[in-house]
Amino acid sequence: MKVLVLHSLYAPHIGGGAEIVVRQIAEGLQRRGCDTVVLATGPEVGLHEEELDGVRIYRAGLDNFYWHFTQSRPSRLLRLGWHYRDSYNRSMRRHVRQVIEHERPDVVVCNNLTGWSISAWDEISAAGLPIVQVLHDLYLLCPKDTMFDKGRSCERQCGMCSAFRRPHAAASAQVAAVIGVSRFVLDRITAEGYFSRASQHVVHNSVDSSHSHSANPRPRHSGLLRFGYIGTLSENKGVGWLIEQFQALSINATLEIAGRGKLDYEAKLNELADPSKVRFVGYQPSERFMQGIDVLVVPSIWAEPFGLVAVEGCAQHLPIIATNMGGLPEIIQDNLNGLLCTPADPDSLGRAMLKLYLDSGLRHRLSSQARDSVAAFLDTERMLDQYQSILHSTLHGRSAQDEPEFADHFAPQVETAGD
Known part of the structure; x- marks a missing residue:
């Protein structure tokens, strides 16, 4: 099996736990005999290939107002424009197309779509490949991926989030399998009508604790x-x-x-x-x-x-x-x-x-x-077993009539500047 893993960021660019887990999955699948390739966004224009710990990595220059992996905070207007463009970034499709044409994977595992947008789904479907979507955050409901505003967690989508995500639930019908890293995140997103045709799974993230130096419980502590x-x-x-x-x-x-x-x-x-x-x-x-x-x-x-x-x-x-x-x-x-x-x-x-x-x-x-x-949660091999099982069943259980008939008609009708 040849697997293309698509994610917003990849080491050494670490934004949070998702990047750690995605690297574990990519390297773990490669170690188990799957030919694994990673596609992530990067700060430099164009598409660049490299290798890290035995895994081929493509970094695509993000075609938006700024690269999101930065410590400086852009203005509110610029952030709004960034999220509008990211609701369907047609320009990023060409990088997905190039890598698919060059690598010819059997299946694509999409992770965080920030920077790629759901345009990646359309490009993968156009190539006739099955999509496995892993849910690490709430991006499909909220452009900021947190559903958090004004100091509190949002109970429902606000008007702007709803507008930016209007076509997304319908577009998700082209996904063959969806994996939530928790029961919470899977239920939260599918409750909004997402992934109507996908098999649904929960695979909790795991960490490799084999090198842990803390083999015993902490001693009783007195003082500070x-x-x-x-x-x-x-x-x-x-x-x-x-x-x-x-x-x-x-x-x-x-x-x-x-x-x-x-x-x-x-x-x-x-x-x-x-x-x-x-x-x-x-x-x-x-x-x-x-x-x-x-x-x-x-x-x-x-x-x-x-x-x-x-x-x-x-x-x-x-x-x-x-x-x-x-x-x-x-x-x-x-x-x-x-x-x-x-x-x-x-x-x-x-x-x-x-x-x-x-x-x-x-x-x-x-x-x-x-x-x-x-x-x-400390057994990464068990996590990899689950991912491999889902990938195999998705790849081998898919028939011709299951091919999705989705393409550009889920893109916003209004083009953004620079497309």
């Missing part, structure tokens, strides 16, 4: 307790909420924050934080960072599609404080491997931190149960 956050520094991740709640506690503890974000938001967080209590440590390898903390906090105030960092924390025997948002409750179970809180009750985060600070016995019990509780 170290709370930690690692991930993107953005409003929807709840970092500001975490800082405020932590600083309101009168406890002998520190808070370390690892990660990067848009420069303007990083500046806001630095203004909010008391440097005597909160320390920003920049980008850190997750395993090394987690070995230096006692409690991991995942304070997402949006509907997190999965939350791979929570799995990584449990693998390191860390008790987790997480919100009950999105796919996080599929990982963290209250009083088994962590404590759940809710943005609907802002002080619930502070109470959870205080509870773990005061109750060392609870902290030790959660730590001792953490790794076993996520055992299924």
Whole structure:
């Protein structure tokens, strides 16, 4: 089987957990004998080929107002224009066509479509190839892919999101199989009429814990307790909420924050934080960072599609404080491997931190149960088995009458400037 993996970004460009998992899948399938090729966007004009750890990679220059993998925040008007063009970016089809013609894959696994848009589906269908769509985020419902606005998670699509995504549900009928990285994200998107003809699957993301240095539960801790956050520094991740709640506690503890974000938001967080209590440590390898903390906090105030960092924390025997948002409750179970809180009750985060600070016995019990509780998420070979099974059934179970009859008629009628 020859597999083309399409994704928004690819290493060394890492925007979040999706990039880590997509690389695991690409390299894992290649290791198992599948000829695997990756197609991702890049900052340079044109199509460029390279190889990374045995996998061929094509990077296509993003034909939009700017490349989305940047720390600077463009103006609101420019962002609006970017998202409008990304609702159906016809210009990006040529890169998909070039790679398909050159590589001749048997099946295409689409991941995050940011930058590509659903025009990639039309190009793949035009080539007569089956599409397997993996849902890592809420892009198909929201141009920002978060369904988060004005400090809270959206319960439904707003008017602008609905307008930008009007043809998408119908266009998704050309997808042969859809995989949600959590039950939450699969149900959330299919509830809006997506993937009416696709087989549906849930394959939870997994992490490779074989090199973990933390083989045993954390020892009971006395004295200074170290709370930690690692991930993107953005409003929807709840970092500001975490800082405020932590600083309101009168406890002998520190808070370390690892990660990067848009420069303007990083500046806001630095203004909010008391440097005597909160320390920003920049980008850190997750395993090394987690070995230096006692409690991991995942304070997402949006509907997190999965939350791979929570799995990584449990693998390191860390008790987790997480919100009950999105796919996080599929990982963290209250009083088994962590404590759940809710943005609907802002002080619930502070109470959870205080509870773990005061109750060392609870902290030790959660730590001792953490790794076993996520055992299924620590088996990357099992994840690869599931992906391979879905790919084989999609490829070999598809008959001629199943060929989708979709093409350009799902594109917006109004062309954007520069097309």
